[in-house]
Amino acid sequence: MTSLQKSKRVSWVSIILWVLRVTVIALVIYGSTVTLSSGKYAPSSWISLLIAGLAQGSIYALIALGYSLVYGIMLMINFAHGEVYMAGAFVSFFVADALEQSGFLQAQPLVTIFILLLSAMATSTLVALILERVAYRKLQNAPRMISLITAIGASFFLQYTFRGFFGSGFKAYPEFGAMWGRWTFGSVTVQVVQIVVAMAAILMMGGLYWFVEKTKTGKSMRAVSEDKEIAS
Incomplete structure (x- = not known):
């Protein structure tokens, strides 16, 4: 397989992935719009769900x-x-x-x-x-x-x-x-553990970024990921 064929193959894969991403985002936006317009959940419930999602997403991140x-x-x-x-x-x-x-x-x-x-x-x-x-x-x-x-x-x-x-x-x-415990801000109730999880995740991600970007070991890891033969 020539380099041109490889580039075409990669470009088609990239296009398919971008189409999938746009489709998923569009479905999420459409579903959220329909749910919001139906009035099934109060604004405070949406904020609580958003905070819970951020806390859970921090763990996944x-x-x-x-x-x-x-x-x-x-x-x-x-x-x-x-x-x-x-x-x-x-x-x-x-x-x-x-x-x-x-x-x-x-x-x-x-x-x-x-x-x-x-x-x-x-x-x-x-x-x-x-x-x-x-x-x-x-x-x-x-x-x-x-x-x-x-x-x-x-x-x-x-x-x-x-x-x-x-x-x-x-x-x-x-x-x-x-x-x-729980903290109440107006009509919104937030669990303390959710805030702690989100803050801890942000601190750890910041620490990892500093480790990879600023330390000698982190730079070595980046070099290996770029080109293992040259790094060795």
């Missing part, structure tokens, strides 16, 4: 950042990326449950949050390191299909391992006093 970093450097679709986050969430839940039963959570809620963050980050980091060392490192020069199948297998392995140990039932974190 953080996960997507890690996902894109892995793909940009390793050129591999890591299907087990969500399970790495899941491992940290599970461990921090059981740590929170133990601290609640001991009474430490009620006595030191801020310290508890710090401990939970450390336990979640440490667990996810450990799982990611083990996964990379055992499953991915030897496949760096392998065909992409093999890496893809390995990632899917790693995803299923982590899912069913955690399901076997902890079950698949719903689990909720203990309440952290003021963290689960």
Whole structure:
């Protein structure tokens, strides 16, 4: 295949993707307009839904950042990326449950949050390191299909391992006093935890941007993602 044919192929893919994006955006705008004109929801309800969506979207954005970093450097679709986050969430839940039963959570809620963050980050980091060392490192020069199948297998392995140990039932974190409170602005009620999640996501994304753009390690990562042979 010549370079001209490749460029034509890429251009057609880009056109199709742009058409899909415009279609999705148009459908969202149309659905929102119809719902707004029907008067089914009050303006305060829309604002509450918007804030909840921003908080939930912030979590997805953080996960997507890690996902894109892995793909940009390793050129591999890591299907087990969500399970790495899941491992940290599970461990921090059981740590929170133990601290609640001991009474430490009620006595030191801020310290508890710090401990939970450390336990979640440490667990996810450990799982990611083990996964990379055992499953991915030897496949760096392998065909992409093999890496893809390995990632899917790693995803299923982590899912069913955690399901076997902890079950698949719903689990909720203990309440952290003021963290689960509500703030009222006129007719709009906002959960404190939603604001905390959104602010934490913004800070973490800003920190990641600084790390990638300003530090030597981050610049090395960018160089590898641009051209692995030259960077090495």
